[in-house]
Amino acid sequence: MKAMTGSGTLHLTFPSSPLSVRRALQTVVTDLQGFDLEERGTVELVLAEALNNVAEHAYGAEDRGWISLDCTKERDGLHFRIRDEGRPMPDGVAPMGDPAPLPEALEAMPEGGFGWFLIRDLSRDVCYSRQGDVNELTFRMRIGGTEAGL
Amino acid sequence: MEFSINASDGATIITVQAARIDAAVAIRFKDLMQNATDGLDGRIILDLTQVDFIDSSGLGAIVASMKQLQPGQKLELASLNTNVDKVFRLTRMDTVFPIHNDIRTAVSSHAG
Numbered sequence: 716m717k718a719m720t721g722s723g724t725l726h727l728t729f730p731s732s733p734l735s736v737r738r739a740l741q742t743v744v745t746d747l748q749g750f751d752l753e754e755r756g757t758v759e760l761v762l763a764e765a766l767n768n769v770a771e772h773a774y775g776a777e778d779r780g781w782i783s784l785d786c787t788k789e790r791d792g793l794h795f796r797i798r799d800e801g802r803p804m805p806d807g808v809a810p811m812g813d814p815a816p817l818p819e820a821l822e823a824m825p826e827g828g829f830g831w832f833l834i835r836d837l838s839r840d841v842c843y844s845r846q847g848d849v850n851e852l853t854f855r856m857r858i859g860g861t862e863a864g865l
Numbered sequence: 866m867e868f869s870i871n872a873s874d875g876a877t878i879i880t881v882q883a884a885r886i887d888a889a890v891a892i893r894f895k896d897l898m899q900n901a902t903d904g905l906d907g908r909i910i911l912d913l914t915q916v917d918f919i920d921s922s923g924l925g926a927i928v929a930s931m932k933q934l935q936p937g938q939k940l941e942l943a944s945l946n947t948n949v950d951k952v953f954r955l956t957r958m959d960t961v962f963p964i965h966n967d968i969r970t971a972v973s974s975h976a977g
Contacts, residue, residue, distance in 0.1 A: 736888070737885070737889050756947065767922060825925075829956045830920075833956070837955075
């Protein structure tokens with residue numbers, strides 16, 4: 716693991732268990748001490764959704780594997796790359812994550828499906844590709860005092 | 866993750882004693898809520914003072930807890946930190962749950 720401060724990049728590799736994901740998130744957030752609390756919270760949320768998707772869907776609870784995470788600080792924000800060797804996305808594309816309309820009936824309230832909505836809403840340039848046996852998801856988060864409009 | 870449970874002025878306050886409601890504890894949270902709310906009547910106020918992070922799995926667990934309530938029970942939320950509040954607003958779940966700034970105003974509120 717390389718600290719992002721100074722070099723501008725952070726690389727982590729960890730198993731696809733919920734507790735390993737949690738530790739990875741804590742490492743990233745600790746590395747972002749220079750950002751304000753809300754920005755760090757937003758990064759943690761988007762990363763949590765993306766990494767939980769890998770753990771729960773690409774691998775699944777019965778099929779653990781490795782997740783690799785790269786974070787690079789650039790002028791237009793933080794760039795993330797997540798790679799795994801789990802199952803590909805259904806139909807080979809990342810979900811659009813449209814917000815579901817709120818139903819009138821309590822029983823129909825959604826308990827899931829918010830993950831991709833949050834990723835799409837809070838990040839930019841989301842790109843998913845399958846390269847051989849590897850899933851790669853990249854996205855950018857416009858934080859850290861970057862100029863508006865970038 | 867643990868809960869502490871207190872009765873106050875006709876409401877039951879369930880305080881989540883954990884910093885995170887995330888994918889790692891979502892199922893446990895749902896189970897704890899089922900146990901904690903079993904047999905209660907009226908307003909149930911979930912005190913999130915200690916929670917500084919929630920993800921969509923945690924949010925789903927709170928929605929599931931609301932759906933498994935018994936007749937006569939009502940779930941409200943109190944004391945959401947900035948990052949927790951943001952998740953509720955972005956997903957519009959802030960329109961589904963009554964949300965109070967803190968426990969004191971939650972208990973004195975008779976809006977329920």
